[in-house]
Each structure stands twice: as C-alpha cells, then as structure tokens.
Amino acid sequence: MLAIESSCDETACAIVDGFEVRASVVASQIEVHARFGGIVPELASRHHLTAIVPVIEEAMERAGVASFAELDALAVTDGPGLVGALLVGVQAARGIAAATELPLLGIHHMEGHIFSALLGDHERAARPFEPHLALLVSGGHSELVDVRGLGDYAILGATRDDAAGEAFDKVSKMLGLGYPGGPIIDRLAAEGDPAAIAFPRAMLSDSKNLEFSFSGLKTAVLVHIEEHGQPASRGHLADICASFQAAVVDVLVTKARRARARVGRRRIHVVGGVSANRGLREAFAAAAVADGFELEIPPLRYCGDNAAMIAAAAAARIAAGARPRVDVAASVALDDPRLSLS
Secondary structure: OEEEEOOOOEEEEEEEEOOEEEEEEEEEOHHHHHOOOOOOHHHHHHHHHHHHHHHHHHHHHHHOOOOHHHOOOEEEEEEOOOHHHHHHHHHHHHHHHHHHOOOEEEEEHHHHHHHHOOOEEOOEOOOOOOOEEEEEEOOOOEEEEEEEEOOEEEEEEEEOOOOHHHHHHHHHHHOOOOOOHHHHHHHHHOOOOOOOOOOOOOOOOOOOOOOEOOHHHHHHHHHHHHHHOOOOOHHHHHHHHHHHHHHHHHHHHHHHHHHHHHHOOOEEEEEOHHHHOHHHHHHHHHHHHHHOOEEEOOOHHHOOOOOHHHHHHHHHHHHOOOOOOOOOOOOOOOOOHHHOOO
16 A cells, blocks of 8 residues: 655655555655744645655655555545645545556545554554544644544544644744744653643533643743743743643543543553653553553654555555545544445
C-alpha cells in the first residue's frame, strides 16, 4: 500500500505492508510558517505542490519499490483538513491511480491517527486492531472516541472551542516563544513548577461532561501576562509553561479516565500530534498503573501527521472488504455514516 497525506502542513508518503511500515517520509513546513506564528493555507498548498513528487520518490526508494507495478493499492487522506492542501495529495493519488489502474481509497485523517498506535517497523512490533477508547489530540482536534470496531466510532466528547494543540500554539505566541508551540512549551515545562500558577481546569466539576474547552485557559494565561508582564526570567517563564501544560494535561487525563470507566474499555490509545507531549505521556502512564488499564501511545515518529497511519487504515478497510471512494471534505466528523462499513 502506498499512501499520501497532505491535509495540513506536512507532505507525507509511506509504503506499508499491512501494519508494517516499510518506508515513511515526511516533509515538514515548519520553517515556512514559523515567521507567521501559524499555518498560512495558501503557502501550505504551494509547498505541497513542490514537495509531493520528491516525497513519493523517496518513499519508494527507501522501501525498495522500483515501480508502481509492485504495489497492490493506493490510499490518500481526503479529509478533514485544508481544502487546497488536501487537493494536492488527492490529485497526485488520482493521477497515479489513473496511470496504473490500482485501486484508490480515501481515508479520514483522524481514522488514520487511530491506526497510528498500531504501526510496527524495525523498532517495534505491530499491534492488533481491537475495540478501545481513543483520545485524539492535535492542533485541530480534541476528541474522546469509543472505537467499537472498524468504521464504528462514537464521539463521546469534543472541544467546544480551541483544540489542545491550538491552545499550545496560541500560548506560545503570547509568550513570544515561536511556532509550533507544543514542543517549546513542553521543554520549558520540564524546568518549571506545575503548581506555581493556579490556572483553571474547565468543565471538570461535572463528572458526566466529557467535552473540552481550552479558550478560558488561554485567556487566563493572557490575563496573567497582562497583570505581571512578560516573564523577566527563565524560571518565571518555565513556571508559566509548566502550570499551563499541567492544566491541559489534567483535563485530558481526567476526562479520558472518566470516559473509559463509562464505556468499559480496558485500553486507552492516546494519538495525534499532542500525544508527543512528555507531560501528557507521563500522566497517562501513571493513570494506567493507578486504574489498571492498558495504554498505547505511538512512537514519536508516528504521533504527528504521517502517511503510514493512512496506509494502515486503508489496509484494514481492504481486509474488511471495503473500498471507500475519494471524496474531498474540509470538515467531516469521524462518526459520519460514510465511514461506516455497514
């Protein structure tokens, strides 16, 4: 399976055999967007255009695939994401499919992230797909999903405003730390005191509420900066980062634990770009020991957007006899009926 991912600011191609990754290539656009403090959609689309062919060629070379004739099928992310960015990957995949007559599958970006925890390569064994609770956390998504089976996803709670990754980026911008904010804040948080500032934990008092809200937390950081000024020392900066990160992590872990107890799953998978956060990984590891559940978090190389996860999701659908068509959609929910196998 050769898969292409271009939903946002990463141009990626991978070749996967089942859940085993033979090659995964990702061309990042961080340097392109860093000076703007966030992703500029038009620039993202233009850079996908220049990167898509070299990335495909590199993936095939790394995998030892000499021609498209050695492939069984193609897959591509067809939503959700930036329309212009999606179209670059989709049109490239359609072109290859037309030239080779290989079957082409359209895959939901977040379904891909669900499969990222199952990928195997020369450093780890592939994991089997089975029902679990998934926490999907990225720059654009914060969702708790009951994964009941392939194509059978029930969204238990989602963000009402900013996603967790978006909040990291915006707070980083407030502090003048640059983009992307998640890795920068994570590094500084390791030096600070997470109890230094009592930032709010939104919607934690209602044990039945599994939704998220990070806009109030973001505002609380802004108010702190307005009242105390920009941090005058690295220690103060680290304390702000640690306190902010602790508030995000506390909400994510607490709600995931509640959701797991509600649906009765024995496993939690934490996936998406924010799953690379060390504070979040450590907190979930501690929660797994305390509550006695199994925990899966992808290796760092598969936390962010990549095409290997798209290929794995497509391989699972082919094994189940499904051939989802490519249908570009900037916004489509994971529980959309079009994803169902029934």
